[in-house]
Structures are given as structure tokens and as C-alpha cells.
Amino acid sequence: MKKRILATTLAAILAASSLAACGSKTEPTETTKADAATTAATTAASTDTKPAASGDKVSLSLCWWGNQTRNDVTKKAVDLYMSKNPNVDIKVEFTDWSGYWDKLSAMAAGGNLPDIIQMDYSYLNQYQKSGQLADLSEFMSSGVIDTSKIPESIIKSGEVDGKTYALSLGSNAPMMVYDKAVVEKAGVTIPDQLTMDQLYDLGKTISEKTGAKTLYDGGINMMQIMARANGSHLFDELSTGKEDSMKIYFNTIEKFAKSDASISADLLAEKNPDVVETKPIIDGTTWNDLSLSNQFISISKTAGRELGITMFPTITDAKVQPLYLKPSMFFSIAESSKNKEEAAKFIDWFTNSTECNEILLAERGIPINTEVADAIKPKADAAAQTVFDYVAKVTEIATPIDAPDPSGKGEVEALGKTVSEAVRYGDATADDAVGQFVPEAKKILEEAAK
Amino acid sequence: MKNNQMIPKRKKSVGQILNTPKVAGYVFILPFIIGFLAFMAIPMILSLGFSFTRYNILKSPVFIGLENYKTMFTADPKFWKVFGVTMYYVLFSVPLRLIMALAVAMLLVKSTKLSGFYRAVYYLPSIIGSSVAVAILWKRMFASDGVVNALLGIVGLPSDLAWLGRADTAIWTLIILAIWQFGSSMLIFLSGLKQIPVSLYEAATVDGANGIQRFFKITIPMLTPTIFFNLINQLINGFMAFTQSYIITQGKPRDTTLFYTVYMYQNSFTYNKLGYGCAMAWFMVFVVGMLTLVLFKTQKKWVHYEAEG
Numbered sequence: 201m202k203k204r205i206l207a208t209t210l211a212a213i214l215a216a217s218s219l220a221a222c223g224s225k226t227e228p229t230e231t232t233k234a235d236a237a238t239t240a241a242t243t244a245a246s247t248d249t250k251p252a253a254s255g256d257k258v259s260l261s262l263c264w265w266g267n268q269t270r271n272d273v274t275k276k277a278v279d280l281y282m283s284k285n286p287n288v289d290i291k292v293e294f295t296d297w298s299g300y301w302d303k304l305s306a307m308a309a310g311g312n313l314p315d316i317i318q319m320d321y322s323y324l325n326q327y328q329k330s331g332q333l334a335d336l337s338e339f340m341s342s343g344v345i346d347t348s349k350i351p352e353s354i355i356k357s358g359e360v361d362g363k364t365y366a367l368s369l370g371s372n373a374p375m376m377v378y379d380k381a382v383v384e385k386a387g388v389t390i391p392d393q394l395t396m397d398q399l400y401d402l403g404k405t406i407s408e409k410t411g412a413k414t415l416y417d418g419g420i421n422m423m424q425i426m427a428r429a430n431g432s433h434l435f436d437e438l439s440t441g442k443e444d445s446m447k448i449y450f451n452t453i454e455k456f457a458k459s460d461a462s463i464s465a466d467l468l469a470e471k472n473p474d475v476v477e478t479k480p481i482i483d484g485t486t487w488n489d490l491s492l493s494n495q496f497i498s499i500s501k502t503a504g505r506e507l508g509i510t511m512f513p514t515i516t517d518a519k520v521q522p523l524y525l526k527p528s529m530f531f532s533i534a535e536s537s538k539n540k541e542e543a544a545k546f547i548d549w550f551t552n553s554t555e556c557n558e559i560l561l562a563e564r565g566i567p568i569n570t571e572v573a574d575a576i577k578p579k580a581d582a583a584a585q586t587v588f589d590y591v592a593k594v595t596e597i598a599t600p601i602d603a604p605d606p607s608g609k610g611e612v613e614a615l616g617k618t619v620s621e622a623v624r625y626g627d628a629t630a631d632d633a634v635g636q637f638v639p640e641a642k643k644i645l646e647e648a649a650k
Numbered sequence: 651m652k653n654n655q656m657i658p659k660r661k662k663s664v665g666q667i668l669n670t671p672k673v674a675g676y677v678f679i680l681p682f683i684i685g686f687l688a689f690m691a692i693p694m695i696l697s698l699g700f701s702f703t704r705y706n707i708l709k710s711p712v713f714i715g716l717e718n719y720k721t722m723f724t725a726d727p728k729f730w731k732v733f734g735v736t737m738y739y740v741l742f743s744v745p746l747r748l749i750m751a752l753a754v755a756m757l758l759v760k761s762t763k764l765s766g767f768y769r770a771v772y773y774l775p776s777i778i779g780s781s782v783a784v785a786i787l788w789k790r791m792f793a794s795d796g797v798v799n800a801l802l803g804i805v806g807l808p809s810d811l812a813w814l815g816r817a818d819t820a821i822w823t824l825i826i827l828a829i830w831q832f833g834s835s836m837l838i839f840l841s842g843l844k845q846i847p848v849s850l851y852e853a854a855t856v857d858g859a860n861g862i863q864r865f866f867k868i869t870i871p872m873l874t875p876t877i878f879f880n881l882i883n884q885l886i887n888g889f890m891a892f893t894q895s896y897i898i899t900q901g902k903p904r905d906t907t908l909f910y911t912v913y914m915y916q917n918s919f920t921y922n923k924l925g926y927g928c929a930m931a932w933f934m935v936f937v938v939g940m941l942t943l944v945l946f947k948t949q950k951k952w953v954h955y956e957a958e959g
Contacts, residue, residue: 302919309707309924330708466815469903470794611921621904650704
């Protein structure tokens, strides 16, 4: 008898505790009283935030996408922040680019977005429109996030409908990377900005002399550049079903695909240039790579060779200089966050503190705080210096960036990849591809706008 | 728990109520029931509901009736493509895995000193086989500069094949991975083999039946219930395959390795069309259910249970 009572009691305890364990994750942070004196003095009495910031143990979560270099430096910076602010505990999570957005939308669906979200220009609209992001304007006007050393135009890049929802973490520009040794061996010089045709010819020479292949993978960034050079914008064309720029895009894909000097379709599929660590330039399969300038640091580090940087190619007879400056990424605060002010303080430190940026060393792009940028430039290594100089050069010629991408961008991007692959494998001609891609993309955008 | 400590007054105490066998039984299965409701039943019902909506995760769902199902069947060519890819994968990986499992089980059925060790070793892949680490290992093995090509090079075969980049070979790297994970079916076959009475074999040997005859006339028929069980299990497993496609190939090249589950996941979370993803999930439930039903119906024709003679 007694045994049975004991057993049922144990079972009940088990059930109750397992339930409690499930629940505790979503509950607000345990408030263990720490010295209330610590940093309470600095807490400007902002009226509308919760008093969680006043010395109780605060826990924040921070998510980003990235590569090994970024993961290492960001973790180091977060550790430094925690050692300086013992009342703050920051939990970090990171993943690669494509997995990140899957994860984030699942988190949004579950109502547990991280307090601090690394945000991208192309997703900002979508997340803001659905009310997931906190308004940062109040923290900027109250001085929690100091914006005095940040150019107005950069603050504006994180604005939607006149309010700031994201703060840029650095400036960025599209670029082409090349392998210096290979180019030297081939005896060619790389001009400031190639046209696609010049890239094609140059690639032929390099391949003949060194065996290294040319990368020309296409993708949504490339489509955007083509459309810009052609005097319009990608999503303006796609949403109206215009084919002009896509004709140039798919014809270029076809041209490169047919050349022996280009990396073969099957090798490109295997290597996956979307991830820094597996880019074909890393192991020397190709002599070039097309990417965004902040990635230059991690690509150089991973490759372990001296790489050069030049402007992203444009089209022959371009109507407009297609290069633009882009906020490499942002930090946003989730609307659901319980510690918005603490999150804002971290963002302020991340942006405005020299010691933090000495660790980060422009891996997320050139710091937006001009004083910080000047302070860390001499300390940066050769790769980071190259990026500083490159972004400064692009600043002089850049044209304004496209409007933030509409909903449905993710699916259009995936479709673009599949259709480009079909051309590369020789299963479709450029004309087929245009005929398939443009109307389908238009349909996707219409669906997504509903 | 608190209630247990209360001192009983006049009525039956909570302890006494809990003490009846019926209640005790329910209390014991309570953890499972709660888990089942919270993590299976309720999410499933919700997903059925979502499948009739347009739901982009970030905004609240809008009811659109059968629209998602209509799109799926009539306006999404990629849907049928990934369905075909998944069918192809199941069609080859399941029978091949079962043949492999049976072959190894036959080898291990004799008890020797090392058979326990071998059983454990061969079982290992089915525990770790669907992990991300193994997927990445596989990716490296079949890379153009990977170990598979290196081995082919040693024996003088062409060694520059990009296995994962070619439409005709990429899916087979995934099928081979599936075959390699034969361990759990093997264990079930092993126990099935051991239940076949030795007297049958002895009688057959006396009558002059050779090994092949014994295998097809005794082993296979006696094993059909086990084969049936394994087949159903592996079929369902096959349709649920995800990691291989998601990690190793990401569906490349040209969606020839894009599994149904991965496309469902992409729709739900990458394209933010959760309603559509849920509709896809329910179609899969329907397909797997129908296949299982068909298999059960054909059971009478080929599965021999001993009791029926």
C-alpha cells in the first residue's frame, strides 16, 4: 500500500517538475538582488521602460548570423561587456545566413525573439511591418544610444515610416575579391572596376596560364546590380513583369557557363559560395569571388593567402554606376523584449565604444561612429585596412541603395537560384530562363503582398 | 503533491483515491499523456487549422479555405518535383536498406565470441546516422577532393567526379547514407531469425534441401511478419528524411535532392508561408497513411503468421 502511494507521488512530482522545466524558459528572468548600487546611478530615468535595469540581474539574448571570425570576435566583445557590467548576462546564439532567417521566423512565431536581433536591410521591412521590432527613436532621443558621432544618413538607413527600428553596424559595399598571387602569375592587372565582358576575357587568360577558374555564380545581389546598372531597380522590374535587366542577367550566366574558364556547374553546386568557409576561392579552385566588402576580412583569414579587392563588376555600357553603400547589418530590439533599455545600452556600447570595436575590427563593416572608425583604423590588420580604403573609394562614386526588399524576396531569391542553375547545367537557355523567372517572380511578389 | 500530505478527515483521502489501481494507472501514464497532448495532438490540430489559412508567421492567419491545397496540386510544379524526388529516394533506399539489414543479420545470427561486438558496431550508424555530424562527414567524403574519389583513384577509376554536384549521382550519395543506417532493422531481423525453429532447417537438410532452397523456402516465409514490420517502419522513416537533404546537398543540384520535408520547411520558415507548409504536411500524412493501408491490405497475400499455419 505505502509503496503505491509513494510511487504515485513520485510520478506526480515527475510530471509537475517536467512541466515546470518546460515553463521556466519562457518566464521572465529570475530577479536575484545584486548590489543595487552598481550602475544604477548612470541609469537615466527614462519614463516608459521597466525598472529591470536598475541593478537587478538582467539577462539578454543576442542572435546573429555570421562566420567563424565574427563568432569569435563577437563572443569576445560580449564577454568584455559582461565583465564590465556584472548585472548583465548575455546569452548568444549564432548560425549561418540561410539558417538564421528560418530560425528567426520560427522564433517570431513562438513569440520569443531574442532581445537583440541582428537584422538585415532586406528583411527590415517585413519584420517592422508585422510589429516585431521596437522603436529605437526614444532611446536615441533620451541618449541611451548616443548618435552624436554617427552621420545622419546612416541613422536614416534603419528608418521605416520615419521611426528608427534598426541601427546599422557598419558600412559595406559589393566587391570582387581576387587571388593576388594567381593574378600576378597570369601577368594581368585588375582595373578598378571590370565590366562583365572584361571579367570573362580576363578569366580566360588567367585560366589558360594558371588553371584557376572564374567564379560567376549569379544570385539576387547580382540581379540587383544588373538592374541598377541598367538604370532601374530589380523589384520595380519584377513587380511589373519587365524583362530588360533579367535578359542581361541570364545571358551573362549562360555566357560564363559555356566557358571552360569558369568553374563548372557541378563543382559550384558542391562548393557552395554562400558560406565563407566553403567559397571556391578558399581552396584555390577559383581566382575570384563576388561578395560584400565586410566579408573580405573573414575570406582572407580563412584562405590564409594575400587577396586583393576590386569593385564589383558592372555591365558594358552601364547607364548608372551600380555600386552602392549598404548598411552591412543592423541591430534591432524585439518588441517583445522585457529589457529594452538594457538591450539599447548594449547596442550603444557596441557602436560607440572604441574598446569594443578594437575587438570587432570592422568585421561587420566600417564602424558608423566616425571617431571610432578613425581610432581603430591604425590598429586594424592589413585585410581590414584594405576594406577601409575600399569603402572610402566606393563612397565617392556610390549611388543610393534600392528601397528595402518587399515581402516574398526570400522565395524570389530561391527561384532565381534554381533558374540560374538550370542555365548553368545547360538545361535551359537564357531566353527560357527569362520567360520562366520573370512571370513567376511577379506572381510570388503579388502573393506575398496579400 | 501538496494534497497528499493533507490529513484525511471524513471522506476518502486523496491518498486513498490515488491508491485505487485505476487512478494509479492514469497517474503513471500522465506524463506521457501531457507530453502527447502538448507536443503532438495540439500542434497537429493547429497545423490542420493553419493549412486552411494564409499565414506568414509574422501576421495573424487569414482563412482561405482550400486555396493552399489547390495551389499545391495545380500551380506549384516544384511541389510535384520534390514529391517525385522523395518517392524515388524511398523506393530505392528502403528495399536496399532492408536487404542490407537482412544480409548482415544472417551473418551475425550465429553466436560467436565477437557477435555481440559486431552487432553493436553495425547498430551504431542507425543511432548516429541522421545526425548533423554524419551529414557533414558524408559531404566531405563525397566532395570532389574527398576520400571516395581518393579511393577510386587508388584502384585506377576516374577520381574527379563531383558526386554532390551532378544530378545523377547526388541523390545516390543520400541513398547510400540511408542504406548504411541499416542497424535497427538488422536487430529486428536478428530476433526474427532466432525465432525460426531449428527443427525446420534440420528436416529440410535431411530431405536434401540446399542452402539457397532453405533460405527461400524457410527463412523468407518464416520471416515475413518481421519483413512486414520493418517495411512499414522504414517506409515512414524514409518519407520523414530531412537532415541528409538539408545539410548535405541543400537540394542541389537543381532540386534533384530536395526532399519533401525540406521543401515543406522552406515554405514554412524561409518563404514564410506556414499555411502552405502545413497543407503540405497534411498531404504527406495522407500519402503515408494510404501507403500503409495498402501494405496492410496486401498483408494476407504474402505475410505468413505461424498461428494461421
